[in-house]
Amino acid sequence: MRETVRESAAESGLPHMVSPAPLHTAAFVVDDHPLDTYLACAALRPTQAILIHPPDRADEAQRLRDVLTRRFATTAHCEEIGDNTHFPQAQALHARLPANTHVHHTGGDGSLASSLRAAHFIADRAPQDASCLDEDRRLLRRDDGTDTPLADLVPANAVTLEVLMDLQGFHRARPDTETQAASHALLDAAGPPPWEQVARLVDDGTTAVAVLRRHIEEAQPRPNRFTRSHHLEVFLRGLFLEYLLSRLITQAAPGHEVHTGVRLTRDAMSLELDVVAIGHYRPYVFSCTTGRTGKNAKAKAFEVLARARQIGGQTARPGLLAALDTQSTPNARQVAHLSTVDRDDTAEQVLVVELTSLAAAAVNGNVADLLLAH
Incomplete structure (x- = not known):
């Protein structure tokens, strides 16, 4: 049985x-x-969770039920509602709930959440027995006006890659341990990257990439098993950005769970995530590209937005690390707004980070502020 997150404060x-x-x-x-x-x-x-869902969300409800049972030892069962836009059905379902049931009305399709909240009010239930989640501010908000930070209620390790995969029905392909070992060995041999030099190449991503590639290649002892094989060539083609980024995140946010080159499958679907960092109950999903054009950055940004949603829903934060030049930077920076209807909704925006900006953050010690604050 998997370890649950219902633990003492000292353990968490x-x-x-x-x-x-x-x-x-x-x-x-x-x-x-x-x-x-x-x-x-x-x-x-x-102790008991009732998961209310329309017919087309049965799979999501069943996966959630299984996760709640394993992680919290909660007795959970699914309750289907035929029409999630029909208030009388929601009111009838609410009337069937056990007495003193707490109604949490975050999410839901159609008008289901608002209908259940209205039914709760009409039934003259106490407002403290209803709540919603303010994910942006990380608050549990009860309807009586009481706000409690999630950090006071939920263990820091409650959200992991394993939990995200289980919630979304993904399976992780076996990692390429040989490539991982080679990548770390190549970076270890190269030593600290020349971040100060890269930071001075403002809006010159092409040269920045060349500087990092040269630093890695020239530092390799020759011959060794990695320089004699295809690993160095593949690594310098673009993989080095993923491993540099994951190392910077690990150094800046040691409490985060960080993964590189995650390959996931679900039925006939497969997706690859360059870098995933999980912390503060949220996954940050990054795509890395050495392409220097705005067109390339735009395509990558839309791609990482879709992949972040697939693994973490609206809670996920997508980001793009790109080697941009002066001409492509303005177009690439518009990507964050091209991907959203509500331009003030940060959950629907892609963080576009230039390689030289990341280098400056590495020099100044504010990588976490740059990458993990949105």
């Missing part, structure tokens, strides 16, 4: 974690972004 490393009042039953609405519901359950920690 969060000495100020609040122990919420015992909650027997809570009802949640399920949509195609199950991470929010998972976090809400981690915060409320009910």
